[in-house]
Amino acid sequence: MKGDFMKNYKILRIIVTIFVAIVVGLSVTFGTVLPAILAIVIGAMVSYIYKKSTDEILEDERIARVSEKASRIAIVVFSISIALIGMFLIILRSEYSDYTQAGFTLAYSSVVLLALYYIFYGYYNKKYGS
């Protein structure tokens, strides 16, 4: 049934996301890259194969719009959060000097994320006629 397929697809996506997040997290902890890359490739392949195994419509314009909005809010929340946390870690460098490097990494990450956002924003803005 279509409803079951959609439900299974959603569950599969959640499982794949959790699996990839755990493997990438462990890879970072243990300082190895290969498992993270393998997990991302396997996750993408599983999702792709599952989608291709049916004629059912699993994504359409409404889902694309929902995804756009969710991505946009996630970027804003994440970039502001890491910028603030990074800033606090840098400000508190005299008390927590061990975390200063992490603070700089977070602050620079937020800058890179925002830069990427504006690069792609400019690209799509141009593409769609502005």
Place this chain on the structure above:
Amino acid sequence: MKNNLKVYRAMRDLTQEELAKELDVTRQTIIAIEKEKYDPSIILAFKIARFFKVQIEDIFIYPED
């Protein structure tokens, strides 16, 4: 935006799933349009109107009208 999609679908005796298949969208999208929670793109609006062989304005009612 208000719309008469449910009425037209009922006139053709179609289920939401059948209509979704005809329009290449998910059933959730048909539900969202019928509940007026989602306004379709102009392309989907045209597809819906062509499917029912009517004008877009017959199905979708612009608030100022």
